[in-house]
Amino acid sequence: MDTQQNTALTRALAEIPGPLPARGVIHIAIPHTDRFTVVGNHLAQHPDLSCTAVGIAVRIQSLPQGVEVGIKALAARCREGEKRIAAALRELEAFGYLQRVRDRLPSGRTITRTVFCNQPTALLRPRQTASPRRPAVAATHQAPGPAPGPGPAEELTAAPAPAPDPAPDPAPTPPSPSPSPSPSPEPDMPEPPPVPPPPSFVTPLPPLFVPLVPPPTAPKPPPPPLPRPAEPTPELDRAATALLSDLRHHAPQFTLSEADIRHLAPGVAAWLERAAHPDAIRRTLTTDLPHPLRRPALLLKHRLTALLPPPLPGVHDLAAPARPRVTVTPFQTCDGCDRVFRSPTPGHCRDCREHRAHRAHRGDDTRTAAA
Structure with a gap:
């Protein structure tokens, strides 16, 4: 007697037509009269x-x-945080x-408008223009048919005509003029050809919403393969296996199985082939671990692949590039004025050469005038 029962729910279930399903949801649909929103199943069941x-x-x-529908405005209305609302x-x-x-805006201010479409697929359909309807052509002549007789209702409601009283023979009347013949019906007019609908110049609209961010369900690229040594040797494989087996002494989370060690050994061998020190490899693999660590083998594979160091450069790569040889002109002392100047050969400087050339030219002019 102390258990309360919802009689309204029991009465609503009794009013549902047909047998109730043995499992699954049971809908009690009560029509809304105010404050409701129509939501399509393409959104509700996306x-x-x-x-x-x-x-x-x-x-x-x-x-x-x-109404403002930004991230902060929705976070103030909903229980979800800003990160979930942004996603x-x-x-x-x-x-x-x-x-x-x-x-x-006309004032020069730039604002962001949020546009929500309840059915985005309808925007991508081409909108057809309404074609004018062709008026129906009425028939100009109808074949004469039998006159419709009175219906059964008319027969029942029509009163019988009273019998006429016997009357003496009327006087003879002059013959009435014969009715004029009715004009002959015009021949049937041919129907005009059907008017074709006007051509539609509506072109498919480009997609209004161009997704800038790929959806979370978009296919992701395959992960890069685990690195392998260029020249695998038994020594590299033995050292890589020993390093992976010894990781549990430094981090108990990396207690790996034999299958995981055999799978990850080529990646460690690639690091050792590139002259990476075992302590450096161990420190890279075991520091800054997530908590809790659920899949240690997958974390080791990611770090061995993403943090692979480049190969060491060779001797020729480390050598300094040869500088181009520049020819330097040596210093010379002028034989006439002891001035220092640059010249590949000893002799006079430029001023002395010009002075000697000027003196030689004046001497030639003097000899020419004396002659």
Whole structure:
């Protein structure tokens, strides 16, 4: 007697037509009369959207025009944090339900408008223009048919005509003029040819929403393969196996199985082939570990692949490049004025050469004048 039962729920279940399902959800559909939003199943049952994104989309769709729907505004209305709301908005933007448009006001200020479309696939369909209907051509002549007789209702409601009283024979009347013959019906007019509908100049619209961020369900590129030594040798394999087996002495989380050690040994051998010190390899693999460490072998494979050092340079790569040889002109002392100048051969400087050339020219002029 102390167990309370919901009689309203029992009565609603009894009013559902047909037998109730043995398992699964049972819907009690009560029509809404006010404060409701129509949501399509393409959004409510979207296979690639998270439940958070679907809930945020329904919340945005239920808000009136002009309400702020930014990350901080939605975080103030919802229980989800800003990171989850931002991820949900990126999902909706990737699938076309949401778009952020930057617009410039007449004052020069740039604002961001958030546009939400409840059915983005409908925007991609070409909109057909309504073609004018061709007026129906009425027939100009109809074949005469039998006159319709009175219906059964008319027969029942029509009163029988009273029998006429016997009357004396009337006086003879002059013959009435014969009715003029009715004009012959015009021949049937041919119907005009059907008017073709006007051509549609509507071109398919380009996609309005271009996803800038790939959706979370987009296929990811395959991970890079584990590095392997260029020249595998038994010594490298033995040293790599010993290093991986000894990791549990430095970090108990790396207690690896024999299959994991055989799988990861080529990666460690590639590091040893590139002259990486075993202590440096061990320190790279065991420091700054995540907590808790769930898959140690996968973490070792990632670090061996992503942090692989380059091979050591050769002797010729470390040698300094040869400088080009520059020919330096030596210093000379002028025989006339003891001035220092640069010249490959000894002799006079430029001023002395010009002075000697000028004196020789004046001497030639003097000899010519004396002659």
